[in-house]
Amino acid sequence: MRPDAGQVLHFSEDPTIERFVPHVAVTSRQSEPYVWAVGYERCPDYWFPRACPRAMAWVGQDTSEEDTARIIGAGCGERVHAIEYCWLKALMEVRLFAYRLPADGFTPIGEPAHAVVSTAPVVPLGPPEPVGDLFELHEQAGIQLRVLDNLWPFWNEVTASSLQFSGIRLRNARR
Template identity: 40%
Template sequence: MTGPDALAVLERRPDLVFHVSEEAGIARFEPRPMPRHPGNAVWAIDAAHLPHYLLPRDCPRACWARGAATTEADAARFASSAPRVIAVEWAWLARIRRTRLHVYAFDAAPFAPLDDIAGYVISRVGVTPVAVAEVDDTLRALAAREVELRIVPSLWPLHDAIAASSLDFSIIRMRNAAPR
């Protein structure tokens, strides 16, 4: 599927989960070893957390939103008018701007939840995409999903503060962040 609304159409379908890749033309996804989890699986994400992955694969990021257990103090400390915030480092901005993404949609039936706060789901069997949406402008895709994008010199202060907070959060690819 192409066009600016293609992904939005897929996201509205509750029977789908997603895998984002910089690689085009993947016809089938087979279970592979998962770091930090036993066994092989196909990894995907639910629609609510899809914005966390509308960035280059290796881009380090801190993502957060207010959750049911978020304290008023943490909500004020990390305030935003957006329902979801993603912070990335300045060093990644040019790559973010030029990256083209392919969002593979799968029938959710063979997937089971792995982490509800992060939106991770896994399938222990191979799956074939039912649709693919192209994302040519990741910044526009994030804006369309009401994500506040914060660009910072270093993610480490946010990493530490968010991990110690009551927010719902996901911290991704920190091994690629600027050194402390």
Template identity: 35%
Template sequence: MLLYHFSEDPSIKKFVPLPHPTKSEMPPVVWAIDEEHAPHYFFPRDCPRVVFSKSDKLSKEDERLFFSQTSASKVIAVESRWISRIQQTTLYQYTFDSAGFELYDAIAGYYISRFTAVPLAVEPLENLLDCLTRADVELRITPDLNPLRDEIISSTLDNFSIIRFQNASKR
């Protein structure tokens, strides 16, 4: 299995374990993501986004609320003020062999390694909107992520991720 790390820096030769900025109890680690969850990171690093997918625990009412207007099983919502930055950003996809990594969070697709990791390859992703299109996700653009986040947190959705929300529009 292959794992990935996305960065706006094209010159990383090796990934050295670092402490988590908010989880001081964690040892220093290298973070990677699996292929299924990679599209969650086809964005500039600081771009706030809400990602949600269908699951067996989703009520019929919530399925209608969140998915009645789409055939996609995964939706990623971003704020409209980030669109030009998304269009202008080139990301670099670093590819790792999964040896030396362990699963940290299955729902999010996060893997960690306590050891320095050397990428097998690095590839530029120059058109992030095209990357998302090829990943078969629905991209939703909204002026404000807060109402969607609130709805998701109070719903039966159990397969969601809220990324870099500290950078979202303030209420």
């Protein structure tokens, strides 16, 4: 599930949203109200239940072969996502939807940019689309999906490596 040209996506478990209104998300580090969405490259970050903690790592232009082999694995592609066992059932059962939004009016946020935001209300281009099987999406995108007892040892290795990385909802991970 990726956006077409001129689109960005917003992923949600709520299939009833008719209009997105800027707000300050409870989890946001930003104080300005936004409508949040993602472009093509960052969509896989959201192929999860909303509250599911996940640690993600991928090869960047400055990633060493050693870190790639050690963390991602030799011959295992260029990206890995990890969740905890306690979230496996939710990953299998979640009904996730994607809203296609017009890319006009959205600007990148973060350094490097990890999302796009709008400060104006946004009306979806059509009804929400069921995202479908999240395991299948990962497989089709060539992304490893790891299930771990605890994310923190993996996260600590990733953040100390030369890999690119992102962690979402990590406050929900086991301590």
